[in-house]
Amino acid sequence: MIALVRGALSRERVVRVRLSETIEAIIYDRPGVWMSDTELAELRAQLRTVADAAIPGPLDYGVFSAQRAPFENRLVVIGRHLGSGDITGFNAMPTLSVKLGPRTVNVLHLGLVAIHPAYQRQGMQGLLYGLGGFSALHRIPDDPVWISNVTEVPAIFGAVSDHFVDVYPSYRHAREAPPEHLDLARAIVAHHRHEFGVGAEATFDEQRFVIQGSYTGGSDALKKTADQAPRYRDPACNEYCRAQLDYGRGDDFIQLGKMDRSVITNFLERRIPAPFRPQAARQMKLWQYPARKT
Numbered sequence: 600m601i602a603l604v605r606g607a608l609s610r611e612r613v614v615r616v617r618l619s620e621t622i623e624a625i626i627y628d629r630p631g632v633w634m635s636d637t638e639l640a641e642l643r644a645q646l647r648t649v650a651d652a653a654i655p656g657p658l659d660y661g662v663f664s665a666q667r668a669p670f671e672n673r674l675v676v677i678g679r680h681l682g683s684g685d686i687t688g689f690n691a692m693p694t695l696s697v698k699l700g701p702r703t704v705n706v707l708h709l710g711l712v713a714i715h716p717a718y719q720r721q722g723m724q725g726l727l728y729g730l731g732g733f734s735a736l737h738r739i740p741d742d743p744v745w746i747s748n749v750t751e752v753p754a755i756f757g758a759v760s761d762h763f764v765d766v767y768p769s770y771r772h773a774r775e776a777p778p779e780h781l782d783l784a785r786a787i788v789a790h791h792r793h794e795f796g797v798g799a800e801a802t803f804d805e806q807r808f809v810i811q812g813s814y815t816g817g818s819d820a821l822k823k824t825a826d827q828a829p830r831y832r833d834p835a836c837n838e839y840c841r842a843q844l845d846y847g848r849g850d851d852f853i854q855l856g857k858m859d860r861s862v863i864t865n866f867l868e869r870r871i872p873a874p875f876r877p878q879a880a881r882q883m884k885l886w887q888y889p890a891r892k893t
């Protein structure tokens with residue numbers, strides 16, 4: 600019976616979006632809530648294939664722990680090559696319920712992303728983040744939706760700086776941390792660090808929004824030297840990361856920002872080939888046909 604119910608729900612919680620002639624994305628909403636053990640093991644194995652190829656060493660947190668729980672608060676997006684069936688990449692984004700005094704703020708954490716080396720440098724990272732983010736936008740009832748991101752990779756730090764709204768820190772603007780960004784960063788580092796594989800011994804530098812000694816809680820294999828970390832298009836971003844982070848110690852930025860519909864429309868224009876835009880927008884429920892007049 601449980602398997603039947605899970606199976607029935609599974610059709611509603613899976614969204615397929617065609618990204619190009621050869622690639623489709625599949626979005627799974629909190630698969631730990633409704634997938635059977637077998638389906639979940641299959642999904643985890645797909646993620647592991649990409650991680651094994653893209654990351655030099657095992658990961659031991661989030662979707663790579665043996666638990667169901669990390670799949671219960673995450674949106675998982677995978678890219679699939681239509682011809683070969685290869686999984687081209689994935690990301691796994693938890694929604695964090697962050698307590699700020701009496702308030703609880705939903706924060707979409709951009710989460711672990713990995714692209715199979717055969718498909719890197721083709722814009723897949725942006726596509727998978729974008730799709731996951733927008734899909735979350737109509738599942739999280741806040742407007743705008745807060746996002747967080749933890750990374751040492753300039754290609755990711757730069758993309759988050761440029762594609763989301765009111766992002767702090769950003770390589771583009773030097774400014775004081777806005778108070779709400781600071782409150783959220785403090786609370787996330789204090790209470791949600793296990794979600795991104797940061798161990799208890801890591802410390803938070805509030806001036807720079809840097810988690811010092813970040814690769815200590817199961818994410819150790821992601822630690823990179825400054826030269827190994829994939830570059831961003833804008834050299835100013837690469838220089839900013841190199842100046843602010845101690846790659847030897849294993850520092851990460853934590854970025855806070857917001858997502859609203861302007862982020863989506865910009866994304867659609869930049870990333871999805873024109874012939875696929877209407878279909879992608881419909882599947883992501885970005886717009887609806889106007890109600891018929893009676």
Ligand SMILES: CC(C)(COP(=O)(O)OP(=O)(O)OC[C@H]1O[C@@H](n2cnc3c(N)ncnc32)[C@H](O)[C@@H]1OP(=O)(O)O)[C@@H](O)C(=O)NCCC(=O)NCCS
Pocket residue numbers: 653654711712713714715718719720721722723724725726749750751752754755757758821829830831832833
């Ligand atoms: C980090 C990682 C996900 C990037 O994947 P990718 O497929 O290369 O990513 P993209 O092609 O979408 O490019 C990301 C950025 O790199 C830069 N980039 C991509 N192709 C480029 C090119 N040909 N020339 C210059 N810059 C390029 C761009 O700045 C791009 O962002 P933009 O398109 O918004 O400007 C990938 O290297 C990976 O899986 N690494 C291992 C796992 C990992 O470290 N994950 C991150 C943990 S936080």
